[in-house]
Amino acid sequence: MRGLEDELYPSTPGKVKIDRSHNTINRQFHRCFASTSTMFLWALFLIALTASYLSFQSFVDSGSRYISASWGGIQWEKQVHMSAQVRKENGFSVLVTGAAGFIGSHVSLALKKRGDGVVGIDNFNSYYDPSLKKSRKALLADHNVFVVEGDINDVKLLDKLFDVVPFTHVMHLAAQAGVRYAIENPSSYIHSNIAGLVTLLEACKTANPQPSVVWASSSSVYGLNDKVPFSETDQTDQPASLYAATKKAGEEITHTYNHIYGLSITGLRFFTVYGPWGRPDMAYFSFTRNILQRKPITVYRGKDRVDLARDFTYIDDIVKGCLGSLDTSGKSTGSGGKKSGAAPYRIFNLGNTNPVTVPTLVDILERQLKLKAKKNVVEMPGNGDVPFTHANITAARLELGYKPTTDLQSGLKKFVKWYLNYYGYNSKTTRNLLVM
């Protein structure tokens, strides 16, 4: 049997000339020494191998979730400058975080179209297909909006951005979204929704001038609240998911920065936003995909066979609410990290005020796709979901002029049209698919 020592030498007979003239003691000493050093070398080799494997793994992991991109340099600064240029009197220069995301891309485009300067930042993580985010980035580039690839936890990057542009506003939409995914990956919610938020607020507080901050909270903060419709003054201390808990924490954290540093803060509780360029992880999107691919969909149902319901809100209505919030945000009062007076702190529901059940959502999609869904109806798992949401939007109507105008049927029609076009269901294929 060949030992470790033998493995280091060629096994082909005749290739090594063995010197048999040594005496036995010498030979034994040599063998013993050689075998110890060989084992030592092997151990070193194995340790090095393991270490490089582990570091490669962590590189792959971090790379796929938060694509590390390079930034900086004259050309880069020029792009940031150009993108931030304001093209109307009293226009804003807005830093939009999560700009390659669903809501972020729509808001960025709307701001740019009305003459505000916009710079985006997005980490292009792989929570859902990053190619969709890249397509949104390309669309924004066509409209002269530059999206910086980077993470809101990158202090140096944020400082650099505030150095290059004196942003008047920050529209903070970067987040780890998704209610049920928190079971699988809790730390990503802490990374983006807590640590990232604090890093961003630190940069805002130190910036001179301080920007006004409008940011995305969530209807999920109402958690197990059963008083309908949900009002901003209702209790929000019973979150049903870690996602909701991080959004609720965000409301408290932003309050602190408003109180201590005089940052103007507006938190928007979005209610299940849907529409073209949407998020593939959401029910309306994944149902559409599966129905078209003739795959089954899972429809959750509440206790006692009660249907779940959501106050589904169309993206264009949400964009109007975001712009209205920026327009009415009022100024931050601090400078150099010090507050010099009270600044606005506001929270608004942005919903549709017309909850629709999940089976009705499926019915509408079936009609629009002209295909029957293969439904698996199962009891809602205890993984963070809530049975229904319903927004009271009185405050947003009064203060932001917010008035949703798109019902679920019309909104889904626009979504389906976009979906078929984006995923290449050309008219011929679509005609084939449109058979019940």
Ligand SMILES: O=C(O)[C@H]1O[C@H](OP(=O)(O)OP(=O)(O)OC[C@H]2O[C@@H](n3ccc(=O)[nH]c3=O)[C@H](O)[C@@H]2O)[C@H](O)[C@@H](O)[C@@H]1O
């Ligand atoms: O309003 C909000 O604040 C939240 O809205 C959505 O969360 P959710 O309402 O759970 O949206 P979906 O994941 O699209 O689910 C909609 C409904 O479909 C149901 N559903 C979802 C997925 C599925 O496979 N089957 C199914 O029946 C859910 O239980 C829920 O009742 C977003 O995913 C969150 O990021 C956002 O913060």
